[in-house]
Amino acid sequence: MNETPRPQTRIQRRNTEAILQAALDVFSAQGFRGATLDQIAEVAGLSKPNLLYYFPSKEAIHLELLGGLMDVWLAPLRAMDPAGEPRAEIMAYMRRKLEMSREMPRESRLFANEILQGAPRMMAGIEGDLKTLVDDKAAVIQAWADAGRIAPVDPYHLIFSIWALTQHYADFDVQVRAVLGPDRDPFAEAGSFLDMLFERLLAP
Structure with a gap:
């Protein structure tokens, strides 16, 4: 009998x-292949044997x-309400994805790194949920x-466009800030621009 x-x-x-926060830092910066348990343990402030007490491997x-x-990642799309006002629902989804890029850049880069590697550890979730x-x-969008x-x-390419135009600001943050310069807020500007872009695109 299992205890x-x-x-x-x-x-x-x-x-x-x-450990999880340290791993998020390391994986988002180094990718899965470049990350090591020693790096994660150091960032977490733990010894490697102590880390291995909690997790048996990097995987x-x-x-x-x-x-x-x-x-x-899927929560904002789940929140899109078929009974809501269409443009408002789509715009709210776009805005939440942009907020996630601002609030969760490490998570966005972790996801991007996994996809760039061919999604070896996420393919079941991608093909499933x-x-x-x-x-x-x-x-819903087609209707x-x-x-x-x-x-x-x-509708598929609309969703892909929202992903690309919002997650870019997390995944390519260094490039965006280098081009814009230190005195401009990329997320504030992106919000206004994307509002205009999608309002015009979606207007019947």
Whole structure:
């Protein structure tokens, strides 16, 4: 008979969170292949043997991060309400994705690095939950377009465009800030520009 796992102590919870936050820093900067357990342990302020008490491998830490990330990443798209006003719903989704790029740049780069490697640890989620959700919301957007409530657009490429135009500001942050200079806020400017762009694109 399997025993129920004991709940973690406060110190164990603190160390687990320290490891995950450190791993997020290291993986988002170095990618999975470039990251090492020694780097993660150093950033977390723990010894490598102590880290291995909580996670048996680099792969285990990476999978823990990716598993939580998928739910977070899909939440704004899930929130798109088929009963809502179409342009408002799409614009709210775009705005939330831009906010996530501002608030969660490490998570965005972690996701991007995984995709660039061919999604070896996320393909099941991409082909499963992500595709199912995108198919569902694409059908909603198509129905809005067919009813004349928004301009005729390919719903899949509309979603891809929102991903590209918002996550760019996290994944290419250094380039964006270098081009704009230190006195400009890329996210404030991006919000205004993307509002105008999508309002014009979606106007029936």
